[in-house]
Amino acid sequence: MKRWAFLAVSRDGAALAARCAKAVTPEIDAAVFTLEKYADETAAPFPGGKLSTFWAQAMADYDVLVCVMAAGIVVRGIAPYLKHKSVDPAVLVLDAKGQYVISLLSGHLGGANAAARLLAGRIGAAPVITTGTDVAGAIAVDTLAEQIGCTFTDFTAAKNVTAAILDRQKTAVVNEAGCDLSGVALPECLTLSENDGAKYRIVISERDDWELDPACEVQLIPRDIVLGIGCRKHTPADLIAGKIAALLKAHHIHPRALAVFATIGLKAHEQGLIAAAEQFGAAVEIVADDAIRKVQDRFDGSDFVERVTGLRGVSEPAGYTASHYGACVAPVVKGGGVTLSLWRRANSIKK
Incomplete structure (x- = not known):
């Protein structure tokens, strides 16, 4: 669940922030903060008592910041803590009357544009979106990636291809992964044929062996690979990560395609496994023992593993189950x- 923080510095602003927070719950985990003199049962005081000392924590702890105050205050407040569009939270600004919801920061990757439209719709305000592709009715590479469940690693390439799309340059979509693009509104300059002389290309593939020119080509990587994993107690993270990297390389799978580490409850607190998953940006999914037992006979089992875990196997039955x-x-x-x-x-996007 996304975590939103609503920030206000006036009495009316605090009341509007509380109304906005109520409008997006329960699907959003919402918290409201204001100055101590305006705090009540709907709004907590800023930790430390001041907004100026709360910005760093707010930027680190929340996915979306909704700021009911002048945009200048927000710009000056968040500026020292900005890192990169891949990690910065979405930042919205509302006027004190709640007439406009401005997408200020991280419009695409951070989801500020979508958040602005959602909140504006809930409170009867007008969303203000200024990102070029949205205004032009085009689509940014990062938006396309999000819509089809992909990621990318080359932000320069993504920027260059997005600029080409905005300039209505013919761009080929090489859909090697077989992603379902039927629900995506593609601008006319994007073509699903790679043989029409297009200078720019968007390659959708989980393979790691594409050689692309970042000036005009970008790869989108479907995140649809599940790793089934078992390990001895206290196995170091670097050892685990090294073996995973070697396995991915052997099968030409891009590391960013790895979405989930699937294992059993006995390994839920195995620090090396958890740290390795963090290195790959993957989630850890614990598969219930009963679910393992339902499928373990499909795979070769081990008497030793059964003595230790009570199960005939870990990696294959866990990966198979977690991959649906x-x-x-x-x-x-x-x-x-x-x-x-x-x-x-x-149920991945790959056909």
Whole structure:
């Protein structure tokens, strides 16, 4: 669930912030903060008592900041804590009367544009969106990636191709991954044929061996790979990560395609496994023992593993289950106290 912080510095602003927070709950985890003199049961005082000392924490702890105050205050407040569009939270600004919801920062990757439209719709305000592709009725590379469940690593390439789309330059979409694009409104300059002489290309692929020119080409990577994993207790994170990287490389899978580490409850607090998942930006999913038992007979089991875990296997049955019984990309590999397998989600965007 997304975490939103509503910030206000006046009595009327605090009341509007509380109304906005109520309008987006319960689907949004909303918190309201204001000056101590305006705090009540609907709004907590700023930690430390001042907005100026709260900006750093707010930027780090929340996905969306909704600021009911002058835009200048917000710009000066957040400026020292800006890092990169890939990690900065969405920042919205509202006027004190609640007439406009301005998408100020992280419009695409951070979701500020979508958040502005959502909040404006709930409170009867007008969303103010200034990103070029939205105004021009085009689509940015990062927006396309989000809509089809992909990620990307080259922000310069994404910027260059987005600029080409905004300039209505012919851009080919090479959909090697078979993503479902039927629900995406593509501008006319985007073509699904790569053989029409387009200078610019968007390559949708989970492969790691594309050689692209960042001046005119960008790769979108579907995040649809599940890693089934088992390991000995206290296995170091670097050892785990190294074996995963080698397995991905052997099957030409881009590391960013890895979305989930699937394992059993016995490994839920295994620090090396958790740290390795963080290195790959993947979530850790714990598969229930009963779910493992339902499918473990499909795979080769181990008497030793059963003595230790009560289950015949970990990596393959966990990966298979967490992938919603998807296709095997790489059967189990064992070594160094680590067992790994790769699976593609059955309900993934790949055909």
